[in-house]
Amino acid sequence: MKKILSIILVAFLTSISTYILARKYLNTIVPVPIVQNEETTKDVQFASYSPEPDGGYVNFEDAAEKSSRAVVHIKTETKARPVQYRSPFGDDFFDQFFGGGQRFYQQPQQSSGSGVIISADGYIVTNNHVVDGADQVNVVLNNKKTYTAKVIGNDASTDLALLKINENNLPFIAFGNSDEVKLGQWVLAVGYPLTLETTVTAGIVSAKYRNIGINQSKSGNNAIESFIQTDAAVNPGNSGGALVNSRGELIGINSAIASPTGSYAGYSFAIPSNIVKKISADMMKFGNVQRAFLGVGYIDIKNATAEQISAYGLDKIDGIYVNQVYERSSAQDAGIKTGDILTKINNVQVKTGPQMMEQIALSRPGDEISITFLRNGKSYVTTAKLKNSLGNTDVVKSSKTEKLGATLRELKKNELQQLGISGGLLVSDIQSNGLIARQTRMKKSFVITQINEKDIQSAVDLEKILSSGEKEFQFGGIYPNYRGVYYYMIQLD
Template sequence: MKFKQVLFTVAISAVTALGVIWGYGKFMKTNNAYAGQEAGVVPSNYKYAGLLDGATPPTGAVDFTQPAAAALPAVVHIKTKTNAKQVTNNLPRSKSNSPFGDLFDDDIFNQFFGNGRGGVIPEQRASGSGVIVSEDGYIITNNHVVDKADELTVTLSNKKTYTAKVVGTDPSYDLAVIKIDATGLPFLLYGNSDDLKIGQWVLAIGYPLNLETTVTAGIVSAKARSLGLNKDRNGDAKSGVESFIQTDAAVNQGNSGGALVNTDGKLVGINSAIASPTGYYSGYSYAIPVNIAKKVVDDLIKFGTVQRGYLGVQFVPASDLSEDEKKRAGIPVTAEGIYAQEVPTDGAAYAAGIRKGDIIRKIDGIEVASGAEMQGQISRYKPGDKIPVTFARAGKENTVTVTLKNKAGNFDIVKADAAIDNLGAELASLDSKKAKDYGISGGVVVKKINDGAINDQTRMKDGFVILKVNGKAVKSVDELKTEIGSNKNITISGFYPGYDGEYEYPITLGDE
């Protein structure tokens, strides 16, 4: 009898051990199989730091040496160069005729557009930080770090330097992905920003004020902050997404794009902004939650543009309404959540049964009481995703499944190719030999103009060489797609071979 009990105990222990191992593997896969990170892969920077390898964490006073050691090798210094720019749309009269000679007399053309005397924006250099998130060189940073830069240089903590290319950007989130050509790199594992607690210790790591790698510590002082900083590509602040983690870790100019890590050395945020009357650290800094950042990164790598889902509700936090406003709206004075001011009939929320006057309480089971909290939840999903939304109506709570839509009002995945197709032109990357002959590093040739935005809105002619989109250099068709992204309004800049001067063509593209 005793022998059977022993066997039974051994069997139970074995099953339990296997269950723990399976559960851990499942967790690692779920937590890290995202945005360029392979499931279960632990980079050497964690092993050498004594994290995630079974080591016992230090006890007693708070010690940041292990998370700092793990994170430092994966945070990089990004230096940018923006070439000098001639601010003119005119042709000098000193050389050959305008390519529009068959349409306008040169004198009339130059009188209409000016005399060719334009200003020059001098060369600009700046720097910021970035976080390596895959062993093959994908790096997260802020959009404002790389915006309009013509050259990007990345320096690792071991002083190795690489030239980087932009994979994708999105100003609405102030995030960008760049890549260097390298393998076997240290990288940061994604943490879970939802698990952060007010008062929890965090580290900010970056390259402030052009210094070498710098680590500062602080606590999470608030979550889901909105500062009104982010705008979309068209300058619309309403489309900006903000749900910042607020900390009192010292962050300065140059920290932008750097890592906010927890005491496990895992990435929980991307440092992005400071609240300061002087431009330097004055007590508070702000980071983009990693749960938002990793979704944006994944989209930029896979699609070249962010797949943003829309709930389809014009709202205001119920806490922002006065007692009189709540009474007029017919909602309880103590109501908490998001008050639906308008629910367009073509939106996702209306299709699911949400109506004007409802109070949205939860998104996917997470309570929301502010616009930043709701944005923070919705921004994690793409068009076509189905999420439960809990709302209150007439004192009764209801939960419905909402299928999110894209900005165009359908469920399609938005691809960078769609916008470039709307241009209506046959495009090709400029041959390297011709680029050298022209004295440029690259561009895109408009081989033939067909029906589309270029033909409808401009006088561009076949043979035009595109050098920039919205002031950002493009050296290939792929880079052109990236820079156009989901932009509605763009300005294409370039030249006609054999003629002096630079032309700019403003173009408006459809939402789709």
């Protein structure tokens, strides 16, 4: 018993001693304050940290709701009309006077697409191919109200058209900046595919500055293609609909799909909103597009042959090789020469033709742009004052020449001498939807020397004659390396 009490007593005294020593030691330690770094705690988070209620994922609910209200269903009607067919072995000139060819009636047609309201007072953007040739255009809003729309302007080069309905206080989509669109960015495609009601699909941006050649069939060398490529599902009927970002801003107008079947098969293409904004503003103000031209022929690594890549060293440069500078062009006035390599337009890097064409398409005739280029390995900067298709900086009114559907250029002095003529316009390209293609069998390389027996020296002469008030015009001219004068009759719509 005494042994047990001794053990307890020793344990008790040891505990008391330990407690006294610990209190004495702790009282000598200076407390270190805990400092919370506010900036660090805000930016550094665990991987599972969720600052948003949706867990950090992109939320499209607001964007889908807002954009759906401002995307419309467009329905078009085309009346029956006579169409004349001429034998491929006939002659246009004699057919006009001796009744060659056969006439038949094209049946009435109906089609549909989508459009985007861009202002509260009823301006709507859509694709040109949605309304091209239509006799009546109807717009059905998201609330099912239907309006007859007026076509304010259309442009085959960009495949854009601007409509107007008489209504106010409409929901509309604000323009975003398509230059800020990034690869991998989430986007929504909104439209009326396959005659369905408003449909929203999601995808990511797969590529930028795509040129797929789809506009060239209607506008030839004047085509402007710098598409945003996405994998959002787009089908027939989506044309003219909206491509929006997660904030509901308009970053593109859906225009085309890459498909072997005609329906969605993986990729769709949208016209960048910066181009849409400029083209629609032109149409609102002028009724047509005020297109600016730099006046260069070019080769980039995407459209060059293996021989050209090797000869010009295109695989060693980030830019566009200038292989031609047109006389009296903006580029010539700015000092650009054949062999120069264009690297920037308005301080925006350009590596391909579509990138350069997009930057120029954002300007009007008379605007000045900054051009950075390489010459003999050295970098230079110059300023070019852009011109219109007539070679000046005037506002171009609705042009009769554009209705011809052809790309024309004035001949150089040496070309005139070789052909033995004093003046003329070379037809370098013919679009499928123009008067020349629909009414004649004129071919590329035809040189227009006279119209209604009046000499043609320039594009200005051509426009003056076509604006004279007459309805029928006899085009006379020659084909290089062929004898004789050829004639084609064209009637203005």
